Amino acid sequence: MRKEWVEKRENDDVRTQMYYARKGIITEEMEYVAKVEDLSAELVRKEIARGRLIIPANIKHTSLKPMAIGIAAKCKVNSNIGSSALASDPAQEVEKVKVSEKYGADTVMDLSTGGDLDEIRKEVIANSNIPVGTVPMYQILHDINNKIEDLTIEKMLEVIERQAKQGVSYFTIHAGFLLRFMPHIAKRKMGIVSRGGSLMAAWMMHYHKENPFYTAFDEILDICRKYDVSLSLGDSLRPGCLYDASDEAQLGELKIMGELTLRAWEKDVQVMIEGPGHVPLNQIERNMKIEREYCHEAPFYILGPLVTDIAAGYDHISSAIGAAVGGWHGASMLCYVTKKEHLGLPNAADVREGIIAYKIAAHAADIARGRKDAMKQDDAMSDARYSFDWNKQFELCLDPERAKEYHDETLPQDVFKEAEFCSMCGPKFCSYKISQEIVKSNPELIQA
Structure with missing residues (x-):
């Protein structure tokens, strides 16, 4: 679908949607999104130019159908898939992609940590008509044989560009977690629950150096700018239980993510912000407002949030409650949670139920926000x-x-x-x- 669109821009110095939007150019992707969302193409362009809406669409993923994430668009749902060291079959991940698309996921994240990660990602992208996101840190660790002390900036950048060349449309990069936040973690009940965040903490404490994703952020932006990969600034310090919600660690990192957002926009790289986590129902609205303030209204992409810690086996319900409230108060995309959360690796059936729970939450949010024809x-x-x-x-x-x-x-x-x-x-x-x-x-x- 996008092959001709991309080819005619191949001689442009920069090919990100934000670059074109700021130049006053309405791309075919913007026109497509405008029709799907029942918006004017000019509004879509303006929202991208100001950073309040993104179209994650790597120039290498030409079979992708463009979609928009932002407050002007419908509330979206992401489906997480991925292998583990205990289950790593590319065919199973492709099945999860197909299930995700069938039941209405707007994007899919390949969070594979086991098996041939490049092959799994290749198959996932080849079989996906929706944007594919990744957490490059998982492959970086995989490629250095799980020895975090062997992580180098050179290796980090090599993996990021390799994934960009494959067609990944957005990266979760844990660049906002700084060394100075480590004392805040000691005050928590559950410390760090983000896999990427915990790995960064281990590296920083081993070398007593600053987060390499933060140190090399400009180089990461150059790669994203080259392939039009959107950045999903990862919340390493998201709360993993209600007790830790809205604490100094979480909000301190969020401020740094706001600073990184401005740096990304300087290079015409699209950005969204990842959010909590586990949050009591009465704190969700405040979290949405703080993100808009700290991160300059960049789209907010939230995991849940889970509104109770005791729903193991039913966390797709606990989190969908929080997701509906978060979407109502301004979150642009909801990252689904399956009933296997905290318990095990979800299968295709779990993916189906998780997506439907979150489609309900997203639709409820669109109704609450008074979107045109939402009802x-x-x-x-x-x-x-x-x-x-x-x-x-x-x-x-x-x-x-x-x-x-x-x-x-x-x-x-x-x-x-x-x-x-x-x-x-x-x-x-x-x-x-x-x-x-x-x-x-x-x-x-x-x-x-």
């Missing part, structure tokens, strides 16, 4: 329910297969697709039917 599908569903149009109801669901499956558990025959009742109330106690009969028998109600 259009809900209104159509209400009409279908009241008229007992079962097939239309299935069609309008976020997960039509699951809705039909549950309906057909007790009433599988085709004749019941036209029945004026379901198995919960049966034919004599359906409130819709009773309401309709009351109105039909009392036409004066309509006139009144």
